[in-house]
Amino acid sequence: MVCPTHDRLYLSGCTGPGTCVQCNRRAGPPDSRMRRPMKVLYVLLYYVPHCTGLTIHVQRIAEAMAARGHESTVLTARYSRALPPEEVINGVRVVRLPTFLRISRGMLMPTFPVAAWRLIGEHDLISIHTPLLEASLVTTWARLRKRRPVVITHHGDLVLPAGWFNRFIEFVMYRIYRAAARYASAVIAYSQDYADHSSYLRPVMPKVRPIYPPVTIPRPHPEGVAALRRQYRLEGKTIVGYAGRFVEEKRPDLLLRTVPYLSARFPNLRVVFAGEYRIRYEHFYERCLPLIESLNDRVVFLGLIRDPQTLADFYAMCDVLVLPSGTECFGLVQAEAMLCGTPVVVSDTPGAREVVRVTGMGEIVPRGDVQALAQAIARVL
Structure with missing residues (x-):
């Protein structure tokens, strides 16, 4: 609807009538003449x-x-x-x-x-x-x-x-x-x-x-989860997941550095990355290659998952999803993972920590602290 005084569209959140930003005039009951x-x-x-x-x-x-x-x-x-x-x-x-x-x-x-x-x-x-x-x-x-x-x-x-x-x-x-x-x-x-x-x-x-962003994700299919585990030889493994671009601001290197600590407690541990990792505008993956190669087969890269059902099955396959970002305005992947039943460990980053704060479905750790990140992942596992 449009404010009759300022010819501005009313702005609304998820519920309730909207408000004209200029004069705070509240939108009245729906009028069929204005529902164009x-x-x-x-x-x-x-x-x-x-x-x-x-x-x-x-x-x-x-x-x-x-x-x-x-x-x-x-x-x-x-x-x-x-x-x-x-x-x-x-x-x-x-x-x-x-x-x-x-x-x-x-x-x-x-x-x-x-x-x-x-x-x-x-x-x-x-x-x-x-x-x-x-x-x-x-x-x-x-x-x-x-x-x-x-x-x-x-x-x-x-x-x-x-x-x-x-x-x-x-x-x-x-x-x-x-x-x-x-x-x-x-x-x-x-x-x-x-x-x-x-x-x-x-x-x-x-x-x-x-206003929270819209979040939709299909229900995971148990047969799809099992198929992913077979495809990537992950049967019987403890899976720590990461979903997103492999870029410096998201700090996937912090997750990689937790592997030596976690593998001592979880011998079958695998860290599984879903998302683009060879990025045209930066070369963070290439800089991390020596670290990745030192971890041998404990790190698995799936690439970008475009199919929503496969993505839901990936989330359900993970025992925990980790979001170690140094900067993040929300982190849509953690809300999607939670809807698939997977808890989250997230860095104490403004915006990123919102989902765990509201839901309580995971842990929040200090930014950049590898030891604290590893301990939180271990507690969730």
């Missing part, structure tokens, strides 16, 4: 088939809105030439723009200004997903195109590997975000815990609305 379909434009760098927590989050929201009769359009990068410039995926129109140059994790899209101007004018609400290089341009275009309302969903402060160039990128992206946030009607954070500790979110706290 909305046209929502989602703007982000990567969309499916690219697989990260950010893309999964946007995909679930966009498809859910489309299923409810609203018009969902995604404006994103054509990061692979194998992808079509435009297609419809599960009711969501996906517009992919050609890319020109890769910069760390990002890419330049030369035609973005023109495409964004056109699409913003065709939609009622603009949903920006940061970090995004074009974020401030999108809010500027939205302001000029009849003051289209903008909601920013912040998926985590940008943290890159060491190096002066990466520090420069972080500085530029922060300034772009601040400029975009000034115009946004609201900024969605994954949790209040993360918002309270985010250098991006603290300056705009009056606009911040903490």
Whole structure:
């Protein structure tokens, strides 16, 4: 629904009526005259088939809105030439723009200004997903195109590997975000815990609305769990799982360093990684190879699991899932693992610790402490 005073869409959480950000006017009872379909434009760098927590989050929201009769359009990068410039995926129109140059994790899209101007004018609400290089341009275009309302969903402060160039990128992206946030009607954070500790979110706290991300995962199939164990020769093994990219900010090396301690107590221990481990924009896996090779067959890499049912079976196969991240805005994988019956050990990182705090289904350990991490894993096992 739309606020009659400010022509802004009401923003709501999971329950209850929405509120106009400008005047705090509460939305009244549903009115059939106002229940028209909305046209929502989602703007982000990567969309499916690219697989990260950010893309999964946007995909679930966009498809859910489309299923409810609203018009969902995604404006994103054509990061692979194998992808079509435009297609419809599960009711969501996906517009992919050609890319020109890769910069760390990002890419330049030369035609973005023109495409964004056109699409913003065709939609009622603009949903920006940061970090995004074009974020401030999108809010500027939205302001000029009849003051289209903008909601920013912040998926985590940008943290890159060491190096002066990466520090420069972080500085530029922060300034772009601040400029975009000034115009946004609201900024969605994954949790209040993360918002309270985010250098991006603290300056705009009056606009911040903490909303947990959508989590869906199929029920595990016992036969699928057994098949995974057979496939990777894990029958009778004690399995410590990790799900996510093998990148420095997620600190998988800490989990690897617990293996000598844990294997003394659990002779059949295996640490199983599910996710991409050869990453184009950083080479943390290659730096960890000597450590990985020293652990022999105690470490197993499954690669990226795209099938939701196989992922659910992987979670159920694990005796514990470990999330040792140095920085994390939520950690969707731990909520998915818990829904599959698997407890979690997570680092005491703002945002990441939220799920265990709320559910009590696991342990929280100090960041960067290998001994404490190993002891917590042993207690859960």
